[in-house]
Amino acid sequence: MTKNHEINRASTNEQVVAIIQRRLTHYRVPLFERLRDSLAEQNIRLRLVHGEPTEAERSKRDEGQLDWAEKIRNTYVRIGKTTLCWQHLPEDLDQVDLVILTQENSILSNLPWLLRKRQNGPRIAFWGHGANFQSASPRGIKESFKRWTTNRVDWWFAYTDLSTSQIAESGFPASRTTTLNNAIDTVALAKDLESTTTEDIEKLRQDLGLKEGRTGIFIGSLYPQKRLDFLITAAIEIRDRLTDFSLIIVGDGPERQRVAQMASLHPWIHVIGALHGREKAKYLRCSDVILNPGLVGLGILDSFSAGVPLITTEYPFHSPEIAYLRHRTNGIRTQNCPTSYASETVHLLTDPETLRDLRNNLKFCAARYSLYAMNENFASGIYKSLKNS
Numbered sequence: 581m582t583k584n585h586e587i588n589r590a591s592t593n594e595q596v597v598a599i600i601q602r603r604l605t606h607y608r609v610p611l612f613e614r615l616r617d618s619l620a621e622q623n624i625r626l627r628l629v630h631g632e633p634t635e636a637e638r639s640k641r642d643e644g645q646l647d648w649a650e651k652i653r654n655t656y657v658r659i660g661k662t663t664l665c666w667q668h669l670p671e672d673l674d675q676v677d678l679v680i681l682t683q684e685n686s687i688l689s690n691l692p693w694l695l696r697k698r699q700n701g702p703r704i705a706f707w708g709h710g711a712n713f714q715s716a717s718p719r720g721i722k723e724s725f726k727r728w729t730t731n732r733v734d735w736w737f738a739y740t741d742l743s744t745s746q747i748a749e750s751g752f753p754a755s756r757t758t759t760l761n762n763a764i765d766t767v768a769l770a771k772d773l774e775s776t777t778t779e780d781i782e783k784l785r786q787d788l789g790l791k792e793g794r795t796g797i798f799i800g801s802l803y804p805q806k807r808l809d810f811l812i813t814a815a816i817e818i819r820d821r822l823t824d825f826s827l828i829i830v831g832d833g834p835e836r837q838r839v840a841q842m843a844s845l846h847p848w849i850h851v852i853g854a855l856h857g858r859e860k861a862k863y864l865r866c867s868d869v870i871l872n873p874g875l876v877g878l879g880i881l882d883s884f885s886a887g888v889p890l891i892t893t894e895y896p897f898h899s900p901e902i903a904y905l906r907h908r909t910n911g912i913r914t915q916n917c918p919t920s921y922a923s924e925t926v927h928l929l930t931d932p933e934t935l936r937d938l939r940n941n942l943k944f945c946a947a948r949y950s951l952y953a954m955n956e957n958f959a960s961g962i963y964k965s966l967k968n969s
Contacts, residue, residue, distance in 0.1 A: 587675045594623050595966055596676040599707070601630040602654065602665060602687060603637065606644040610765040610951055611958075613646070618959040624966070627676065631667050664688055676702050677966055680737065683708035685726055694732040703969050705735035707760075710746035714805070714875070714897045735965040737958065742903035756968070758961025762901060763954040764878055766885045766946070772861035773886055784866050788850055791824045794929060797867035797888070799860070800879045802833035805897065807874030810918055812842050812849065814873065817922035819848060822929060827871070830855050830863055864888055868929060873921055876902050883911065884946040889938040891925055904949050908934075910941045 587596055597619065601608070616626045631654035633643060655666045667689040673679055681690050683706040693704050710730065715723055730736075730750040738744040739762040748754055785792065796818070798811055808829075815827045825848065829839060832854040843849035855863060864886040872879065876892050877899035883890040884904075890911040892898075905911045914924045928935055947953070 587672055589625070594625055595678075596625045596627060597678045597680065597962055597966070598627040598629055598673055598676045598702075599680045600667065600669065600682065601628065602667065602682060602684065603633040604628075604630040604644040604646065604649065605642050607642070607764045609644040609646060611955060612649070614951065614955040615958055616648070618955055619962060622959070622963055624962065629670065629673075631665070634663060662686065674701055677969065678703045678705060678735075678962065680705045680707050680962075681733075682706070683710070683726065683729060685722055685729075690729075694729055703734040703965060704732075705737060705965060706730070706733045707737040708743070709739050709900050710736075710743040710750070713742075713899055734969075735961070737961055740900040740903040742900045756965075758957060758964070760954050760957045760961070761904075761949055762878065763881060763949050763951050765951045766881050767951075768857075769861060769882070769885050770946075772858045773865060776858065776861050776865045780862050781865050784862055788826065788828070789848070790826050790828075790866055793868055793932070794822055794825045795828065795867045796825070796869050796871040796891075796925065797828040797830060797863060798871050799830040799855075799864070799882055800872065802829075802831045802835040802839055804835065805875040806835070806872065807895070808835055808839050809842075810873045810893075810921070811871060812839070812846075814918040814921040814925070815849065815871070816846070817918060818925050818929075819846070821922070821926050825929070826850065828852060828863055828867065830860065861886075868935065869925060871925065873918075875899060876905070880904055880911075881946075881949060884942050884949060887939045887942045887946075889928070889935065889942065891921070891928065893921055904945065908938075910938060910945050 589596065612628050619626050628646060628649040629652060630649055631652050634656055650670065653668045657664045663686060665687050667687065669689060679693060679702045681693060681704065711726060712723060717723065727750040730747055731752055736747050736752055736757040738747055738757055738759050741759055744757055744759045747757055800806060802808060819825045827849045829849065829851045840851045843851045864882065867888050870883050870888050870890045872890060873893045874895055875898055878901055880890055880901050890905065891914065893914050894916045905913060907913045912924050912928060914921045
């Protein structure tokens with residue numbers, strides 16, 4: 581823990597905001613870089629304080645680095661299936677104007693901030709989902725505790741409209757909630773998509789035996805919540821109706837070997853593994869629909885960037901980013917069974933006009949749900965929070 585000392589402010593009018601992260605992931609780095617610059621224009625200094633990942637998280641190799649961030653020590657304790665965390669925060673956080681915490685029940689070091697009397701201390705804000713959307717017991721003790729903490733802060737930075745609604749249901753005022761529209765940097769993907777040539781696409785189609793207008797792609801991590809059994813069952817039904825249909829599965833994870841075994845019985849299913857950069861862009865450009873019947877999260881941004889409609893289901897455990905999908909406007913959300921999923925996919929693949937309309941709408945989504953827009957929302961919310969202090 582750092583020694584308690586007076587914060588050096590660039591001027592008497594400068595305000596200081598601290599964002600606390602349990603760990604820093606690489607995909608958040610561009611956001612914090614932009615946010616720091618945007619706040620500086622308003623004479624607001626950003627401090628980013630982050631801890632270390634768990635040993636299991638280290639294996640993902642997704643840590644981010646920022647020279648100006650403050651790295652602290654985390655203490656993790658495993659109790660049954662739950663991992664609790666205490667973050668050893670700098671003592672001088674008492675002197676900043678706003679502290680933004682992540683709403684996670686497992687971060688015990690949040691509790692002193694939520695329980696203290698804050699008349700002379702910093703304002704406190706939460707950044708998060710507003711609920712665990714994958715919880716099997718939404719009315720259980722864990723979610724009840726989370727709803728209690730929801731109302732212990734001065735401001736909220738909600739991931740999406742779905743999060744904002746959840747926070748409002750817990751009794752927190754909408755006037756003190758900022759909807760961020762959570763996003764990642766898709767500029768690199770957009771450039772890779774633009775640089776993919778017609779020759780690249782034709783060669784890939786020829787190599788894999790793909791037919792234009794008849795190709796679906798799954799792109800993401802391969803783990804149980806993605807419902808890959810469901811995907812392959814539905815794909816077989818699609819193939820029964822469209823005999824030239826092909827499915828590409830791009831990604832890696834604990835389910836890869838099992839998926840590869842299932843796909844080996846069907847030569848029109850291609851399990852590729854994880855792809856990045858121009859290779860990922862090339863496969864997206866070859867595809868007509870993105871098929872993901874399971875958990876949808878930030879991967880929906882691939883659909884927006886590539887202009888390839890996403891088809892998912894009424895799965896009850898989507899992440900908050902499912903709020904970006906507007907049924908039959910920028911994607912499709914079917915009943916929660918493989919036959920309905922297959923029928924909707926066949927209908928879309930055989931209806932070029934509807935497919936074209938969806939593609940056109942996706943162009944607007946790419947601009948709305950971008951890192952640039954998220955940064956603007958975040959900076960504006962921080963400014964309003966400080967102004968209302």
